Amino acid sequence: MAAFAQTTACAITVETTLKALGRPAFIYYDKHANNRSKKYAATKELLYQSFCLGLYLSFINPIKNNVYKFMSKKARASKTNGAENTRKLDLFDAELLKIKNAKSKDEKKLAQERFNKLLTINKDLRFGKGVRELSSILSTVFILALCAPILSQIILHPVMNMIFHDKKKAQ
Amino acid sequence: MTFIHKLCETIGENNKPIYTVMAIACGKGTVRPILSITDKKEAPDARKYAALRELMTEFIGVPTTLAFGLLGEQAAKSLTQKGTIKYKRANAVMSFFGICLAAGYFVPKFCNIFMPHVMKKLMPNYDPNAVSAPMPNQRIKSPSKTKSVKSLNSYPPYTGSIYHRNGMKVV
Numbered sequence: 001m002a003a004f005a006q007t008t009a010c011a012i013t014v015e016t017t018l019k020a021l022g023r024p025a026f027i028y029y030d031k032h033a034n035n036r037s038k039k040y041a042a043t044k045e046l047l048y049q050s051f052c053l054g055l056y057l058s059f060i061n062p063i064k065n066n067v068y069k070f071m072s073k074k075a076r077a078s079k080t081n082g083a084e085n086t087r088k089l090d091l092f093d094a095e096l097l098k099i100k101n102a103k104s105k106d107e108k109k110l111a112q113e114r115f116n117k118l119l120t121i122n123k124d125l126r127f128g129k130g131v132r133e134l135s136s137i138l139s140t141v142f143i144l145a146l147c148a149p150i151l152s153q154i155i156l157h158p159v160m161n162m163i164f165h166d167k168k169k170a171q
Numbered sequence: 172m173t174f175i176h177k178l179c180e181t182i183g184e185n186n187k188p189i190y191t192v193m194a195i196a197c198g199k200g201t202v203r204p205i206l207s208i209t210d211k212k213e214a215p216d217a218r219k220y221a222a223l224r225e226l227m228t229e230f231i232g233v234p235t236t237l238a239f240g241l242l243g244e245q246a247a248k249s250l251t252q253k254g255t256i257k258y259k260r261a262n263a264v265m266s267f268f269g270i271c272l273a274a275g276y277f278v279p280k281f282c283n284i285f286m287p288h289v290m291k292k293l294m295p296n297y298d299p300n301a302v303s304a305p306m307p308n309q310r311i312k313s314p315s316k317t318k319s320v321k322s323l324n325s326y327p328p329y330t331g332s333i334y335h336r337n338g339m340k341v342v
Contacts, residue, residue, distance in 0.1 A: 002260035005267035011188035012195070014267075018275035026279035032287055081176070119183075120256050127176070130183025134175075137182075137191045145198025149206055 003116050008136040009060050012144070016056060020049030040164060047156055052148045059143055060136070067135035075131060085127065092128020185259050188267045189240035192274075196236065200229030216297050220290070227289055231281050236273040243269025 004010050024042040027033075033041070075085040095115050102108035119125050182190070204222040207213075213221065243265035250265070251258040 002263050005188055005263045006186045008186065008188070008191050011267055011270075012191060015188075015192060015270060015274045018271055022275035023279045026283055030283050032283075075176075075179075078173075080173070085176075120259075126183030127179055128183070129186075130179030130181065133182045133186045134179055137194060140191055141194045141198050144195050145202055149199070149203050153206060153210075 003112075006133075008133055008140055009064070012056065012140050013053070016049060016053045016144075020046060020053060023049060040160075043163065044156070044160055047159065048148075048152055051152055051156060052144055055148055055151065056140070056143050059147075060139055063139040063143065064136050067139050068132055071131050071135050088124050088127040089131065091122075092125050092132070095125065185263060187240070187263060188270055189237065192236055192240070192270055193233065196229055196233045200226060200233070203229075216294075220294055220297055223293055224286065224290060227286060227293075228282055231285060232278045235278050235281055236270055239269035239273035239277060240266045241269070243267070 024046040027045055028038050028042040030038060072089050075089060076082055078085055095118065099108060099111040099115055102111045119129060203225040207222040207225055208218050210218055210221075244262050246269075247258065247261040247265040251261045
């Protein structure tokens with residue numbers, strides 16, 4: 001559970017799912033607005049959060065991997081402690097590769113558990129883990145705070161117009 | 172040791188989900204109001220209202236999420252002994268639970284309670300329940316000259332809702 005909470009992508013996926021459920025529900029049960037407004041706003045919020053979740057899950061891995069590659073390249077090329085960084089990053093990458101190359105599910109689980117234990121004991125692995133998580137954080141912010149609002153304006157506005165104009169026509 | 176190096180070491184040692192959530196909230200709090208204020212489809216007052224509302228949502232969201240994340244960490248302190256590996260794990264898990272609770276329940280609830288009062292104080296002369304006034308350039312145009320028969324038969328955009336005009340909209 002701790003490993004799950006400490007992994008950025010997992011934590012944000014759960015948080016966004018909760019937002020997609022909680023926000024529309026609270027808007028729908030708001031006493032300040034009329035029925036039609038509430039329906040409109042709740043639908044919009046539900047679509048927006050679902051869109052964010054879909055976008056996030058689709059693009060987080062490729063963006064995160066590219067950012068990690070870029071950041072590790074920069075760390076390796078550092079003039080002050082490039083050699084030290086390279087050693088730490090190679091160690092981290094080797095451990096990750098062991099998990100990736102595991103043949104069965106049980107083997108993978110065992111390798112993951114061993115890796116989680118190693119992270120608490122071996123201080124040299126922390127730098128690699130930190131670079132990986134920092135690239136994950138940067139990618140998350142890029143997707144959810146920058147791309148999602150801009151893309152939703154392009155995609156969700158016509159969808160909302162379509163849904164609510166159709167309802168009006170039906171009435 | 173550079174700042175980025177130190178940051179990576181800290182995140183690698185204990186990556187708290189609160190770091191990412193705060194970064195996303197700050198990003199959204201900047202990008203969404205900018206997008207709203209630059210949306211030329213809305214009337215100037217409605218734009219200002221929407222941008223202010225989005226900014227205020229993040230103003231409520233950031234401290235609430237931070238407070239619940241820290242409360243979770245405090246709970247971890249009482250559950251485990253400080254300095255142990257168990258403490259670090261409990262810290263991350265409880266902080267994660269606090270954030271989930273804030274995202275799914277407390278932030279939308281606080282927004283529902285405080286937002287109408289805050290917005291009334293910030294823009295006392297603006298009534299979000301009023302039917303939207305046409306844009307200044309639209310007022311000058313005569314409908315007989317500018318609208319075709321096809322456009323007269325279509326439904327006008329849905330702008331009468333309280334949420335549509337006050338920022339509970341997708342941007």
